[in-house]
Amino acid sequence: MPTTFTLLPMRSLRLALSALVALTLSPDTASSQARKVYISVDMEGISGVNGDNQTSAAGAEYGRARKLMAEDANAAIRGAFEGGATEVVVNDSHGSQRNILPEDLDPRVRLISHSFKRHGMMEGLDSTFDAVIFVGYHAKAGSPRGVFAHTGSGVLRDLQINGLSVGEGGMNAFLARWYGVPVILVTGDDVAVEEQKVTVPTVRGVVVKRAINSRAVELRPLADARRDIQDAAKAAVATARKAPPERLARYTVRMAMRDPTIPEVAAAFREIRLVDATTMEFTRESMPDAYRLIRVLYRFINTD
Numbered sequence: 387m388p389t390t391f392t393l394l395p396m397r398s399l400r401l402a403l404s405a406l407v408a409l410t411l412s413p414d415t416a417s418s419q420a421r422k423v424y425i426s427v428d429m430e431g432i433s434g435v436n437g438d439n440q441t442s443a444a445g446a447e448y449g450r451a452r453k454l455m456a457e458d459a460n461a462a463i464r465g466a467f468e469g470g471a472t473e474v475v476v477n478d479s480h481g482s483q484r485n486i487l488p489e490d491l492d493p494r495v496r497l498i499s500h501s502f503k504r505h506g507m508m509e510g511l512d513s514t515f516d517a518v519i520f521v522g523y524h525a526k527a528g529s530p531r532g533v534f535a536h537t538g539s540g541v542l543r544d545l546q547i548n549g550l551s552v553g554e555g556g557m558n559a560f561l562a563r564w565y566g567v568p569v570i571l572v573t574g575d576d577v578a579v580e581e582q583k584v585t586v587p588t589v590r591g592v593v594v595k596r597a598i599n600s601r602a603v604e605l606r607p608l609a610d611a612r613r614d615i616q617d618a619a620k621a622a623v624a625t626a627r628k629a630p631p632e633r634l635a636r637y638t639v640r641m642a643m644r645d646p647t648i649p650e651v652a653a654a655f656r657e658i659r660l661v662d663a664t665t666m667e668f669t670r671e672s673m674p675d676a677y678r679l680i681r682v683l684y685r686f687i688n689t690d
Protein backbone atom coordinates (compact mmCIF):
# COMPACT_ATOMS: atom_id res chain seq x y z
CA MET A 387 0.00 0.00 0.00
CA PRO A 388 2.50 2.63 -1.05
CA THR A 389 -0.10 5.45 -1.38
CA THR A 390 -1.12 5.10 2.26
CA PHE A 391 2.50 5.18 3.29
CA THR A 392 3.06 8.46 1.49
CA LEU A 393 -0.28 10.07 2.38
CA LEU A 394 -0.22 9.46 6.12
CA PRO A 395 3.14 11.06 6.84
CA MET A 396 2.23 13.99 4.58
CA ARG A 397 -1.00 14.58 6.47
CA SER A 398 0.81 14.24 9.80
CA LEU A 399 3.42 16.70 8.62
CA ARG A 400 0.74 19.19 7.54
CA LEU A 401 -1.02 18.82 10.88
CA ALA A 402 2.21 19.30 12.75
CA LEU A 403 3.06 22.35 10.65
CA SER A 404 -0.34 23.96 11.14
CA ALA A 405 -0.15 23.29 14.86
CA LEU A 406 3.27 24.93 14.93
CA VAL A 407 2.00 27.96 13.01
CA ALA A 408 -1.02 28.23 15.32
CA LEU A 409 1.26 28.06 18.34
CA THR A 410 3.49 30.80 16.99
CA LEU A 411 0.76 33.14 15.79
CA SER A 412 -2.00 32.63 18.31
CA PRO A 413 -2.65 35.81 20.29
CA ASP A 414 -3.62 33.58 23.21
CA THR A 415 -0.14 32.12 23.49
CA ALA A 416 1.17 34.84 25.81
CA SER A 417 -1.86 34.95 28.07
CA SER A 418 -1.96 31.19 28.42
CA GLN A 419 1.41 31.27 30.22
CA ALA A 420 1.49 31.54 33.98
CA ARG A 421 1.95 35.17 34.82
CA LYS A 422 2.78 35.93 38.38
CA VAL A 423 2.56 39.65 39.06
CA TYR A 424 3.96 41.53 42.06
CA ILE A 425 2.38 44.88 43.01
CA SER A 426 4.08 47.20 45.49
CA VAL A 427 1.72 49.91 46.75
CA ASP A 428 2.89 53.15 48.36
CA MET A 429 0.57 55.99 49.40
CA GLU A 430 1.87 59.45 48.45
CA GLY A 431 1.36 58.84 44.73
CA ILE A 432 -2.16 57.44 45.02
CA SER A 433 -4.87 59.26 43.08
CA GLY A 434 -6.81 61.55 45.40
CA VAL A 435 -4.16 61.58 48.13
CA ASN A 436 -3.19 65.20 48.62
CA GLY A 437 -1.45 65.70 51.90
CA ASP A 438 -2.12 65.14 55.55
CA ASN A 439 -4.19 62.07 54.81
CA GLN A 440 -1.08 60.04 53.95
CA THR A 441 0.24 59.75 57.50
CA SER A 442 -0.62 56.66 59.49
CA ALA A 443 -2.05 58.63 62.44
CA ALA A 444 -5.56 57.51 63.19
CA GLY A 445 -8.30 59.77 61.90
CA ALA A 446 -10.86 60.29 59.22
CA GLU A 447 -8.34 61.62 56.68
CA TYR A 448 -6.14 58.58 57.05
CA GLY A 449 -9.20 56.34 56.80
CA ARG A 450 -9.97 57.93 53.43
CA ALA A 451 -6.39 57.59 52.22
CA ARG A 452 -6.15 53.88 52.91
CA LYS A 453 -9.40 53.35 50.96
CA LEU A 454 -8.00 55.37 48.05
CA MET A 455 -4.86 53.23 48.22
CA ALA A 456 -6.91 50.05 47.89
CA GLU A 457 -8.83 51.54 44.94
CA ASP A 458 -5.70 52.28 42.89
CA ALA A 459 -4.33 48.85 43.81
CA ASN A 460 -7.60 47.25 42.69
CA ALA A 461 -7.44 49.08 39.36
CA ALA A 462 -3.95 47.66 38.76
CA ILE A 463 -5.10 44.20 39.88
CA ARG A 464 -8.11 44.21 37.50
CA GLY A 465 -5.84 45.25 34.65
CA ALA A 466 -3.22 42.64 35.53
CA PHE A 467 -5.77 39.82 35.43
CA GLU A 468 -7.24 41.16 32.18
CA GLY A 469 -3.73 41.20 30.74
CA GLY A 470 -3.24 37.51 31.53
CA ALA A 471 -2.02 37.40 35.13
CA THR A 472 -2.76 34.10 36.82
CA GLU A 473 -1.50 35.10 40.25
CA VAL A 474 -1.12 38.51 41.89
CA VAL A 475 0.63 39.37 45.15
CA VAL A 476 0.21 42.85 46.66
CA ASN A 477 2.74 44.30 49.11
CA ASP A 478 1.59 47.18 51.31
CA SER A 479 4.64 49.45 51.08
CA HIS A 480 3.81 52.66 52.95
CA GLY A 481 4.87 53.67 56.45
CA SER A 482 3.61 51.03 58.86
CA GLN A 483 2.96 48.85 55.79
CA ARG A 484 -0.40 47.98 57.27
CA ASN A 485 -2.61 50.46 55.46
CA ILE A 486 -4.64 48.41 53.01
CA LEU A 487 -7.52 46.61 54.64
CA PRO A 488 -7.77 43.10 53.22
CA GLU A 489 -11.54 43.43 52.93
CA ASP A 490 -11.09 46.42 50.61
CA LEU A 491 -8.82 44.51 48.25
CA ASP A 492 -9.73 42.46 45.18
CA PRO A 493 -10.47 38.99 46.62
CA ARG A 494 -8.27 37.26 44.04
CA VAL A 495 -4.96 38.47 45.50
CA ARG A 496 -2.72 37.72 48.46
CA LEU A 497 -1.66 40.68 50.63
CA ILE A 498 1.73 41.11 52.33
CA SER A 499 1.12 43.38 55.29
CA HIS A 500 2.86 45.05 58.25
CA SER A 501 6.54 45.53 59.00
CA PHE A 502 9.24 44.69 59.81
CA LYS A 503 10.10 43.25 56.42
CA ARG A 504 13.74 42.83 55.53
CA HIS A 505 12.97 43.72 51.93
CA GLY A 506 10.45 46.40 52.75
CA MET A 507 8.60 47.61 49.68
CA MET A 508 9.77 44.51 47.77
CA GLU A 509 9.22 41.84 50.42
CA GLY A 510 8.40 38.49 48.90
CA LEU A 511 9.70 39.25 45.42
CA ASP A 512 11.79 36.47 43.88
CA SER A 513 12.61 35.10 40.46
CA THR A 514 9.33 33.16 40.21
CA PHE A 515 7.52 36.43 39.39
CA ASP A 516 7.05 37.61 35.81
CA ALA A 517 6.45 41.31 36.34
CA VAL A 518 6.51 44.10 38.92
CA ILE A 519 4.10 47.05 39.16
CA PHE A 520 4.62 50.11 41.39
CA VAL A 521 1.39 51.84 42.46
CA GLY A 522 1.24 55.18 44.28
CA TYR A 523 4.95 55.99 44.09
CA HIS A 524 6.46 59.42 44.80
CA ALA A 525 9.51 61.51 43.90
CA LYS A 526 12.88 60.95 45.56
CA ALA A 527 14.48 63.00 48.33
CA GLY A 528 15.77 66.33 47.12
CA SER A 529 13.42 66.64 44.12
CA PRO A 530 12.45 70.33 44.05
CA ARG A 531 8.96 69.30 42.92
CA GLY A 532 7.07 66.09 43.70
CA VAL A 533 4.28 65.37 46.20
CA PHE A 534 5.94 64.57 49.55
CA ALA A 535 9.25 63.87 47.84
CA HIS A 536 11.44 61.71 50.07
CA THR A 537 13.40 58.48 50.10
CA GLY A 538 12.78 55.85 52.74
CA SER A 539 12.14 57.17 56.20
CA GLY A 540 12.85 60.81 55.36
CA VAL A 541 16.31 60.94 56.97
CA LEU A 542 18.04 60.74 53.59
CA ARG A 543 19.11 63.70 51.48
CA ASP A 544 20.20 61.45 48.65
CA LEU A 545 20.71 57.77 47.93
CA GLN A 546 23.10 56.56 45.25
CA ILE A 547 23.67 53.04 43.97
CA ASN A 548 26.83 52.67 41.91
CA GLY A 549 26.90 56.43 41.42
CA LEU A 550 23.29 56.75 40.29
CA SER A 551 20.97 58.88 42.43
CA VAL A 552 17.77 56.91 43.03
CA GLY A 553 14.54 57.15 45.00
CA GLU A 554 12.48 54.28 46.30
CA GLY A 555 11.35 53.30 42.80
CA GLY A 556 14.96 53.24 41.59
CA MET A 557 16.24 51.23 44.55
CA ASN A 558 13.38 48.77 44.12
CA ALA A 559 14.09 48.49 40.40
CA PHE A 560 17.70 47.49 41.16
CA LEU A 561 16.35 44.67 43.33
CA ALA A 562 13.80 43.54 40.72
CA ARG A 563 16.57 43.42 38.12
CA TRP A 564 18.65 41.18 40.40
CA TYR A 565 15.81 38.64 40.20
CA GLY A 566 15.26 39.17 36.46
CA VAL A 567 11.74 40.48 36.96
CA PRO A 568 10.89 43.51 34.80
CA VAL A 569 9.27 46.63 36.28
CA ILE A 570 6.49 47.20 33.75
CA LEU A 571 4.35 49.99 35.19
CA VAL A 572 4.59 52.86 37.68
CA THR A 573 1.75 55.10 38.85
CA GLY A 574 2.13 58.29 40.85
CA ASP A 575 2.61 62.00 40.33
CA ASP A 576 4.29 63.29 37.19
CA VAL A 577 7.70 63.62 38.88
CA ALA A 578 7.67 60.06 40.23
CA VAL A 579 6.82 58.66 36.81
CA GLU A 580 9.61 60.66 35.13
CA GLU A 581 12.15 59.63 37.75
CA GLN A 582 11.33 55.94 37.30
CA LYS A 583 12.39 56.16 33.67
CA VAL A 584 15.98 56.83 34.78
CA THR A 585 16.31 53.29 36.13
CA VAL A 586 13.70 51.63 33.89
CA PRO A 587 13.61 53.45 30.52
CA THR A 588 10.96 51.09 29.14
CA VAL A 589 8.51 51.43 32.03
CA ARG A 590 4.93 52.49 31.33
CA GLY A 591 3.69 55.31 33.50
CA VAL A 592 0.31 56.55 34.62
CA VAL A 593 0.33 60.10 35.98
CA VAL A 594 -2.57 60.37 38.42
CA LYS A 595 -1.77 63.91 39.57
CA ARG A 596 0.51 66.83 38.75
CA ALA A 597 2.84 68.08 41.44
CA ILE A 598 2.78 71.88 41.70
CA ASN A 599 5.58 71.80 44.29
CA SER A 600 6.35 69.37 47.11
CA ARG A 601 2.93 69.89 48.73
CA ALA A 602 0.37 71.39 46.35
CA VAL A 603 -1.06 69.14 43.69
CA GLU A 604 -3.53 69.09 40.81
CA LEU A 605 -5.56 65.88 41.09
CA ARG A 606 -7.03 64.11 38.09
CA PRO A 607 -10.63 62.87 38.34
CA LEU A 608 -10.44 59.63 40.30
CA ALA A 609 -12.41 57.55 37.81
CA ASP A 610 -10.16 58.66 34.92
CA ALA A 611 -6.98 57.91 36.84
CA ARG A 612 -8.17 54.46 37.89
CA ARG A 613 -9.34 53.61 34.38
CA ASP A 614 -5.90 54.56 33.04
CA ILE A 615 -4.19 52.42 35.70
CA GLN A 616 -6.35 49.44 34.76
CA ASP A 617 -5.76 49.89 31.02
CA ALA A 618 -2.01 50.35 31.45
CA ALA A 619 -1.70 47.34 33.76
CA LYS A 620 -3.57 45.20 31.23
CA ALA A 621 -1.34 46.27 28.34
CA ALA A 622 1.85 46.02 30.39
CA VAL A 623 1.15 42.51 31.71
CA ALA A 624 0.05 41.27 28.28
CA THR A 625 3.38 42.32 26.78
CA ALA A 626 5.71 41.67 29.75
CA ARG A 627 8.83 39.69 28.95
CA LYS A 628 11.16 38.34 31.59
CA ALA A 629 14.77 39.39 31.33
CA PRO A 630 17.81 37.47 32.51
CA PRO A 631 18.79 38.49 36.05
CA GLU A 632 21.19 41.42 36.08
CA ARG A 633 23.70 40.78 38.83
CA LEU A 634 26.51 43.28 39.08
CA ALA A 635 29.83 42.37 40.68
CA ARG A 636 29.29 44.90 43.43
CA TYR A 637 26.79 47.40 44.69
CA THR A 638 28.32 50.52 46.17
CA VAL A 639 25.75 52.47 48.13
CA ARG A 640 26.26 56.09 49.17
CA MET A 641 23.81 57.60 51.62
CA ALA A 642 23.78 61.34 52.26
CA MET A 643 21.85 62.01 55.45
CA ARG A 644 20.21 65.14 56.80
CA ASP A 645 21.63 64.52 60.27
CA PRO A 646 25.39 63.91 60.73
CA THR A 647 24.69 61.83 63.84
CA ILE A 648 23.48 58.89 61.74
CA PRO A 649 26.74 58.38 59.81
CA GLU A 650 28.65 58.88 63.04
CA VAL A 651 26.68 56.10 64.75
CA ALA A 652 26.68 53.87 61.66
CA ALA A 653 30.47 54.02 61.43
CA ALA A 654 30.47 51.54 64.32
CA PHE A 655 29.85 48.93 61.60
CA ARG A 656 33.30 48.17 60.19
CA GLU A 657 32.13 48.24 56.58
CA ILE A 658 30.61 51.73 56.74
CA ARG A 659 32.96 54.35 55.33
CA LEU A 660 32.48 58.03 56.13
CA VAL A 661 32.73 60.13 52.98
CA ASP A 662 32.11 63.40 54.82
CA ALA A 663 30.27 64.51 57.93
CA THR A 664 26.82 63.62 56.59
CA THR A 665 27.63 60.99 53.96
CA MET A 666 28.42 57.30 54.38
CA GLU A 667 29.18 54.53 51.91
CA PHE A 668 29.36 50.75 51.84
CA THR A 669 29.78 47.98 49.28
CA ARG A 670 27.97 44.66 49.02
CA GLU A 671 28.20 41.89 46.48
CA SER A 672 24.50 41.29 46.07
CA MET A 673 21.60 43.68 45.67
CA PRO A 674 19.39 41.93 48.26
CA ASP A 675 22.26 42.30 50.78
CA ALA A 676 22.69 45.96 49.89
CA TYR A 677 18.94 46.53 50.08
CA ARG A 678 18.70 45.08 53.58
CA LEU A 679 21.54 47.22 54.88
CA ILE A 680 20.14 50.40 53.33
CA ARG A 681 16.90 49.77 55.21
CA VAL A 682 18.66 49.16 58.50
CA LEU A 683 20.69 52.37 58.12
CA TYR A 684 17.77 54.63 57.33
CA ARG A 685 15.26 53.04 59.68
CA PHE A 686 16.89 51.87 62.85
CA ILE A 687 19.46 54.41 63.94
CA ASN A 688 17.83 56.49 66.59
CA THR A 689 19.67 59.76 67.09
CA ASP A 690 17.55 61.19 69.89
Ligand SMILES: [Zn+2]
Pocket residue numbers: 428429479480524538554
Ligand atom coordinates in the same frame (compact mmCIF):
# COMPACT_ATOMS: atom_id res chain seq x y z
ZN1 LIG B 1 7.47 55.83 49.85
